[in-house]
Amino acid sequence: MEFILGHYNYWVVIFLMMVGFYTVISRGNLVKKIVGLNVFQGSVFLLYISISTIEKGTVPILKEGFEVYSNPLPHVLILTAIVVGVATTALGLALVVRIKEAYGTIEEDEIHRQDHSL
Amino acid sequence: MYIAVTIAILITMALALARALMGPTVYDRIAAVNMFGTKTVLLIAVFAFFSGRADLLDIALVYALINFIGVIAVLRLVEQGEFHSGSEVCTKTDKTNSE
Amino acid sequence: MIDILSWVCLCSGGLLGVIGGIGIHRFPDFYTRLHAAGTTDTLCAMLILLGLGLQAGLSLDAFKLILIFVFLFFTSPTSSHALASAAMHGGLKPKLDSKE
Amino acid sequence: MIDLLINVTLLTFLAITAVAMVRMTDLFAIIMLFGIFSLLTAGLFVVMDAADVAFTEAAVGAGISTMLMLATLALIKAHQEKKPLGRRPWLPLVVVTVTGAALVYGTTDISNFGDPLAPPHTHVAPYYIEQSMADTGVPNMVTAVLASYRGFDTLGEVAVVFTAGVAVLLLLGSRRKKNNSTVDKEDSNDS
C-alpha cells in the first residue's frame, strides 16, 4: 500500500507522458500535436515537482515555526521552464498559422500530399 | 473539519469535470470550466489555511483573475466566430472599434 | 463561538457546492445548468471565504480573503451573464417544453 | 493525510482529462480541456508545496497558453480535426506501451514520494535552505536561487523568451496584404 501511494505520482506522470507522446506521433492535426507536446511538457513539470516534495514539508519561503522546507532547486528549474515553454508554444502556433496560410490545411497528410504532387 | 470541505469541493470538481467532458454544447463546457476554476480557487484557499501558509492566498487570487479573463476570451472567440462567418472575421477586435 | 460559526459557514458552503455540482450534472439544458452553476457558485464561494475569514481574524490574510471575495463577487456573475447572453445570441434555444 | 487525498484525486482527474483530450476531435473542446489540465496541474503544484511554480503555471499555463491556442484557432478557422490517419494505428500504440512499461520498471528504484532521505535532497539543496537568508537576505528561497545563485541561468531563460518574441514577430508581425496571400517576406520590426 505504501509502495503504491509512494509511486502513484510517478505512474500518473508516466501515463500522462505517454498520452502526450501518443498524441504527437499518432495524430495528424498540427494543433493537436502541439496540445500533445504541452501535455508531455506538463508531465515533466509534475515529475520534477514530485521529486522536490518532502513529507510534512512546506513552501520554501522562510517563516517562523516551520522547520522542513521542500527542495527549492527543482522549483527554480520548472518556474523558468514554464515561461520558456509558453514561449516555444507560441512559436509553434505561429508556425502553424503560417503553414495554414501557405498550404490551406493543418493536416499532416494533406501537407505531405501537396509537397509530393508538386 | 477542513477535510469535509475539501471532499465537498473535490466532489463538485468531479461533477464539473464530467460536465466538461460530456457537454453537448460549447457553452456547457465553458460553464463547467468556469465552475471548475472557481472551485480550484476555493480549494487553494482552504488548503492555504489548512497548511498554515497564508502566502498561498496570492495564488488563489491569480486564479480568480485568470479564470475570468479566460472565460471572456473564449466567449469572444465563440461569439464572433459564429456571428461573422463571412469575410470580416475580427475575432479579437471589438466590432465598434475595428477599422 | 466564532469557531462554530466558521465551521457552519464552511460546511454549508461545501454543501452548496455539491448541490451546484449535482445541478450542473443533472439539469436538462444549458440555461438551467448555468443557473445551478452560477447561483450556487457565488454563494458557496462566499460562505467558504467567510468561514476562512472568521478563522483568520483581523490580519493581512483576512484582507487577501476580502480581495478574493471582491474578485469573485464581480467576476462570477459577470461571466455567467456574458455566457448566457453569448449563448442566447449564438442561437441556443432554452428547452421550454417539459417533455424530456 | 488531506494533502495526500487532494494529490491522488487531482492526479486521477488529470489522467482522465488527458485521455479525453486524445479521444476528442473537436479542437475547441480540446483547448477547453487543456485549460482544465493547466488548472489541475497548478492545483497539484500548490499541494506539492511549490507556491512559485503554481503561481507561474496559473498565470502562464491557464491564462496565456490557452488564450494563444484560442487565437490560433480563430486564425486557422478549422474547428474540427479530420479523422485520424488510418495507416498502421497500432504502431504508435505499441511504441508508447513499450516505452511506458520501461519507464514504469524504472520507477521501482525511485524512493517513495516525499521521502526526506531521497538523493535530490541531500546534495546542494540543504545549503540553499540554510544559507540563502544569510547570503542574500531574501526569505523566499526560490527567488534567491533564481536571481542570485543561478542568475546566469535565468539570464539565458530571459534571452530565450526574448528570442521567441522576436521570432513570433518575424512570423506573424507583418500585416497580411491580401487574404491567403503567399509568404510575405517583409520584416516589420526593429527590436
Added chain:
Amino acid sequence: MTHNLILRVVAKLLIPIIILFAFYVQFHGDFGPGGGFQAGVIFSAALILYALVFGLDAAEKIIPRWLLHLLAALGLVLYAGVGVVTMMLGGNYLEYGVLGSTQVSGQHLGILLIELGVGVTVAAVMLIFFFSFAGRSRS
C-alpha cells in the same frame, strides 16, 4: 459585444486592481511567492483583458507596438547591464555583493533590478504574442 455593458463596466473596475496586484507581485517577490516572471504575465493579462473588452486598437493606443518592441529589449539589457556594472565595480559577472555597502544590501538591490528586467521583458513579450496573433486576423 456591443451589448455587453456589464462586461465593460466590470472590466474598467477590475483592470486597475489587476495592475496594482501585478506591481505587488513584482516588488513583493522577495518575501512571498512571486517575482518577475509572474508579475510580467499578470501585467500583460490586464492589458489583454482590456484588448478583449475594448478592442485591439484601443489597446494599441495605450501601448503602441514600437514601445513593446523597445521594452522587450530593454528588460534584457537591464538584466545583462546589471552584470556589466558589477564587473565594472570589481566583482564577477552578476555578483551583486559589490552593488551595496554590505553583501546583503547589494544582493537586495541586484535581485530587485534583475527581477524588474525579467518582468519588463516577459510582460512585453507576452503582449507581443497576443497582439501578433490577434492582429493577424484583421486584413
